[in-house]
Amino acid sequence: MFETLTERLSTSLRSISGTGQLTEDNIKDTLREVRMALLEADVALPVTRDFVSRVKDKALGQEVLKELAPGQAFVKIVYDELTEMMGSANQSLEMTGKPPVVYLLAGLQGAGKTTTAGKLAKYLQERHKKKVMLVSADVYRPAAIKQLEQVAEQVKASFVPSSADQNPIDIAKRAIEQAKVQFQDILIIDTAGRLHIDEAMMDEIKALTAAVTPSETLFVVDSMTGQDAANTAKAFNDALPLTGVILTKTDGDARGGAALSVRAITGKPIKFLGRGEKLDALEPFHPERVAQRILGMGDVLSLVEEVEQKIDREKAEKMAKKIQKGGEFDLEDLLTQFQQMKNLGGMAGFLDKMPGMSGADIQKAVSDAKPEEKVKEMEALIHSMTPFERKNPDKINPSRKRRIAAGAGKDVQHVNQLLKQHKQMAKMMKMLSDPSGISKMMKAVQGLTKGMGGGGGPLFGQNNQAGANTTTVNGQANPVAPKFKTRF
Template sequence: MFENLSERLSKTLKNISGRGRLTEDNIKETLREVRMALLEADVALPVVRDFVKRVKERAVGQEVSKSLTPGQAFIKIVQSELEQSMGQANEGLDLSVTPPATILMAGLQGAGKTTSVAKLAKFLTEREKKKVLVVSADIYRPAAIKQLETLASEVQVEFFPSSTEQKPVEIASAALDYAKLHFFDVLIVDTAGRLHVDEDMMAEIQQLNDYLKPAETLFVVDSMTGQDAANTAKAFHEALPLTGVILTKADGDARGGAALSIRQITGKPIKFIGMGEKTDALEPFYPDRIASRILGMGDVLSLIEEVERNVDRKQAEKLASKVKKGKGFDLADFRDQLQQMKKMGGMMGLMDKLPGMGQLPAGVKDQMDDSMTVKMEAIINSMTVQERAHPDIIKGSRKRRIATGSGTQIQDVNRLLKQFTQMQKMMKKMSGKGGMRKMMRQMKGMMPPGGMGGGRGPF
């Protein structure tokens, strides 16, 4: 996410971070680079102008000149202004109305609206403990109604049936009555998308909005459309009383222009960000955490929350106890660890949230591909129970059989066994006296000079 912007800003700010003194000249040069980085990231021009102006005003003022490390102070200003542009703090959904609280979803075709309905339903069910009903008022695409029905079943929320013969208001009215009768907390209404903003579509969604008087009217927009996303959001905002935005496909957005433009152009907060196709790939949007990711400082808070949500505590305790008793760490345990990592968005999902990862060479990043995890899991699944428990017995003919069974090469099996041996050694060290401290020291030695951010900020 935001790789291009992150890389460009990191390089630019690295030049100024060590400066003992900031002058009008070196600030001017850095700001020019920052401006170019934002424009290349497809941030809307008025937003870029405002951003650079605010940073300049603060940088040439008292704030920086009185600082012991002016370069770091400058970076702090850039971070603070990035947060300001995106809305400072996370704004959650306001569902404090008489149930059922209605959420109306609007947006263009192909923005990921129907998938976002399912993701939001799952989020509200699992994290907010709400009873959710979903309905499709998209009468132009029978496939959209079927798609929502399938997704609702996948995320285990109730789907209210509708058909293309009905009028959207008629569907919404029936769904609302059903939600009241069956004590649902939230009703999410999916609406028709178009390939562009048109009057008929706007009239239809305005009619729905007037009838439902929703607690939240959310605009779903594809982040990869850059500043166009902000302009479309503005057009919708002029026709509808939007309460917020869901930014989709952010995992594929290397630029970040939409995230930085939407708030300022529409005045509406980004409430959620879609980070993948899976139904649990929806995160509340935290401007401070996103600004931190853009500047290559990682997002440790989100990582901790992810670990708490997805790691099976009992399984982790069982493994810790097994290792402590000296029973060893086998390949079945290694596979469990790979599966846990997959639940947390895979290797790239974790890497994105770790500080300093933007500074890794491209070759190293390429090796962190999630397909590697899938391959490793397939290799372990092709082994017998005995082989998983005693990897030492895996020699020539067994390796050939495992490679054939998993559709991989013998070199892949060798690589996995080597990585497993390293992990096993690490686990042994952890089980000994003061093991965790020793392991942390070793990991620190493996990091680039200055470590993850080097204790002196990210640069």
């Protein structure tokens, strides 16, 4: 998400970042480029005009901070305005009412409401330790009720059966009573998809909302519809007391226009982003972190949170202790690393949150390299090995290689590539276990990112000192980037 916008904004802001003084003349061209970048990202025209106007007024009207060069101050103004446009800070869900707290999901057909209901249930259960119940009030779409039942089973949430011959209001009221009896904390009501121009269907959901008075009425919308998503959200907001928006399919949206327009047009906060089909692919929307991603600064805080949630800490600590005690990093460990990376959304999902690695060129290079396919190949080869071979890769002789390759449906050269990859990873793991080797590894990684065309991005780069954790702008400390310490 935002790859195209990041690329355009980075290019336009590069010209102003070294400026000694901000004047109307020298920011005119940059503002024009920023305007074009936002419009190409499918941000609504009124939102774009207002954003550019506010950036211009602040750039020419405020005193530049002494510790920042004028050009750097301009970049900070863009960051602040992007954050403000998207809502300043994350707004969490209401969970403190008398149980069951009712959430109602509304939206167009095909926006992903049913899958989002399951994702939301999983999020609430795992992050907030809530007991969640799901019910479908969609009596129109064939198999909608069965689909939600299957989703509820996958996320281990309670489910209230319903049928197509029932009234949606009766379904919702019965579900509330059942949730009370079962001491459920939250009830999520999935509704039928409807167009805002369909008066009968809009009247139905208005009546449903009035009957159950939900604590949260969330509009679920496909982000790939761009500014149309914001306009549709406004139409629903005019008809319903919306409390927030959930953007779905953001992993397929390279523009990001919906995320930048929804808050400004509706006045309602974006509360979550859906980033894939898996039921754990839902993340809270943090405007300040998204602004960092757009400006090529990455989103390390979200990455750290994701690691804490999705990485098997027990396995990671076990492997770390083994290597620290002088043990070898074997192919079983490599297989574990592949699985952990998949939990983080694969290589593309990981790089998207790394500073300077979210540009369109880098993402395209990663996509063209097809890392996920290569990982699957290597996993198949490891699964084709015996436990002895996984633990002792140096004992894999030519005859063993032929058998392993045949078992995975690959050639011997694929086995050789895997063993070479393993050796490189084993060296890196030894460096990590040795404090004196970490600085060497940091230099190697920096060389790798420069070779990929990253180099920390055109505006923001990592400090070259080992162990540094502040993001820099043109060699000076960037006050925007979060400062934190990471322990391994």
